Amino acid sequence: MKTRIRIIGGGLAGSEASYQLAKRGYEVELYEMKPHKFSPAHHNDNLAEVVCSNSFKSSLLSTASGALKAELNILDCLLLKVAEKCSVPAGSALAVDRELFSKAVTKELEKFDNIKIIREEITTIDTSVPTIIATGPLTSDSLSKEIAKLLGEEGLYFFDASAPIVDAGTINMEKTFTTSRYQKGESDYINCPMDKDTYYAFIEELTNAQRVELHDFEGTEVFEGCMPVEVMASRGKDTLRYGPLRPVGLLDNDGKRPFAVVQLRRENLEGELYNLVGFQTNLTYPEQKRVFSMIPALENAEFVKYGVMHRNTYINAPKHLNSDFSMKKYDKIFFAGQISGVEGYVESIMSGLIAGISMARKLEGKEKIYFNNLTITGALCNYISTENVDFQPMNANFGILTPHNELIKDKQKRKEEYSKRAIEEMAKIKEAIDNGN
Numbered sequence: 544m545k546t547r548i549r550i551i552g553g554g555l556a557g558s559e560a561s562y563q564l565a566k567r568g569y570e571v572e573l574y575e576m577k578p579h580k581f582s583p584a585h586h587n588d589n590l591a592e593v594v595c596s597n598s599f600k601s602s603l604l605s606t607a608s609g610a611l612k613a614e615l616n617i618l619d620c621l622l623l624k625v626a627e628k629c630s631v632p633a634g635s636a637l638a639v640d641r642e643l644f645s646k647a648v649t650k651e652l653e654k655f656d657n658i659k660i661i662r663e664e665i666t667t668i669d670t671s672v673p674t675i676i677a678t679g680p681l682t683s684d685s686l687s688k689e690i691a692k693l694l695g696e697e698g699l700y701f702f703d704a705s706a707p708i709v710d711a712g713t714i715n716m717e718k719t720f721t722t723s724r725y726q727k728g729e730s731d732y733i734n735c736p737m738d739k740d741t742y743y744a745f746i747e748e749l750t751n752a753q754r755v756e757l758h759d760f761e762g763t764e765v766f767e768g769c770m771p772v773e774v775m776a777s778r779g780k781d782t783l784r785y786g787p788l789r790p791v792g793l794l795d796n797d798g799k800r801p802f803a804v805v806q807l808r809r810e811n812l813e814g815e816l817y818n819l820v821g822f823q824t825n826l827t828y829p830e831q832k833r834v835f836s837m838i839p840a841l842e843n844a845e846f847v848k849y850g851v852m853h854r855n856t857y858i859n860a861p862k863h864l865n866s867d868f869s870m871k872k873y874d875k876i877f878f879a880g881q882i883s884g885v886e887g888y889v890e891s892i893m894s895g896l897i898a899g900i901s902m903a904r905k906l907e908g909k910e911k912i913y914f915n916n917l918t919i920t921g922a923l924c925n926y927i928s929t930e931n932v933d934f935q936p937m938n939a940n941f942g943i944l945t946p947h948n949e950l951i952k953d954k955q956k957r958k959e960e961y962s963k964r965a966i967e968e969m970a971k972i973k974e975a976i977d978n979g980n
């Protein structure tokens with residue numbers, strides 16, 4: 544038997560990492576605090592509990608989540624295989640019977656003699672032991688403190704709300720302008736003006752739109768300093784005009800000051816994704832689409848990520864992690880799952896899989912695999928490890944891939960081509976791994 548590896552957290556990422564290491568012959572100690580202690584969102588004793596929606600999103604190759612799943616299947620992903628077996632009808636999406644799924648994953652891992660499942664809360668980290676920390680967005684408090692110590696206090700983020708992100712190619716640029724506030728320096732923002740009638744109609748819909756019901760664990764104390772845009776709007780019809788939508792110092796192409804301005808901030812280096820500044824929100828996804836599409840420049844915008852609100856522990860990955868999820872400072876320590884800066888079920892599974900393979904390669908003295916930005920997997924690995932002052936967890940999307948060489952005008956075709964290219968690239972990477980490279 545090979546080296547003993549500690550995996551902390553038996554969620555989606557920790558379970559996948561355990562499988563990847565066990566099948567490569569490593570001794571895995573998988574620590575899971577349930578059933579002795581439950582996070583506010585976890586309820587059953589099994590590993591790989593799916594905490595909220597039962598959907599692993601679309602499997603269509605015209606979607607980034609479909610492409611990511613296809614890539615992970617090439618890399619022999621256990622959790623996706625189990626998900627297929629436990630799937631329930633959901634159109635083109637992969638949705639699972641949650642109870643069946645987590646039971647089946649637990650059973651699969653129990654079959655391995657070299658995986659020891661230890662039901663215990665871990666509160667300290669020994670940097671001399673190869674360890675993957677995969678304790679998720681609701682990492683227990685004592686371990687959160689230990690991780691903060693490991694990173695230096697400012698390294699651990701507690702993130703409670705996010706704003707939606709749109710695909711730059713779908714913004715109606717004819718209804719925007721790009722000067723900077725008070726015309727000082729370069730403008731990094733796209734400005735989306737609103738006239739008086741549009742603004743007040745928008746505020747009316749925003750304040751009355753349906754919100755996501757908050758669970759007990761999402762107490763109000765976590766929202767301090769990060770007020771949802773709909774709450775701010777409900778304080779007065781002009782509040783946003785004096786807040787994030789203030790037009791002061793912004794002159795449109797005719798040199799006039801608009802009544803209100805929504806600003807879009809670039810989300811990735813290539814400028815393919817933009818985030819709605821100040822639009823942290825707790826509206827349901829369909830309501831975000833409906834209401835935010837009232838902003839004239841966003842009338843046909845595609846939302847690649849909607850705003851969400853819940854407690855979320857994640858590290859400042861660009862500062863602390865390499866693209867294989869290992870720490871820059873302690874080479875035996877890896878992070879995986881939502882805490883490592885990816886967001887979503889399948890993305891968390893992906894990071895567990897890559898951290899598992901990468902840990903094995905490190906212990907075998909092999910070179911790190913470089914996943915480039917032709918694959919969604921690679922683009923996510925590179926996103927979390929590339930300097931970014933406004934870093935926020937990221938989910939699968941085509942905007943983070945290397946753009947096509949040629950312009951493919953048809954949107955559907957463009958997406959399918961991205962997937963085709965990603966799958967071909969992943970097949971090559973898999974072949975290289977199998978050939979011992």
Ligand SMILES: Cc1cc2nc3c(=O)[nH]c(=O)nc-3n(C[C@H](O)[C@H](O)[C@H](O)COP(=O)(O)OP(=O)(O)OC[C@H]3O[C@@H](n4cnc5c(N)ncnc54)[C@H](O)[C@@H]3O)c2cc1C
Nearest residue numbers: 552554555556576595596665678679683880881887888891
């Ligand atoms: C409320 C909520 C709703 C979400 N809804 C969705 C959704 O609908 N769709 C989606 O794609 N994503 C969703 N996410 C985001 C994310 O995809 C999931 O949280 C996902 O489960 C993350 O996987 P993970 O492996 O990183 O963590 P988890 O699956 O949470 O696994 C972490 C495990 O670590 C254990 N643990 C924690 N601390 C310790 C400790 N100190 N010692 C030992 N064990 C410990 C926990 O008990 C848990 O089993 C949601 C997140 C939250 C918080």
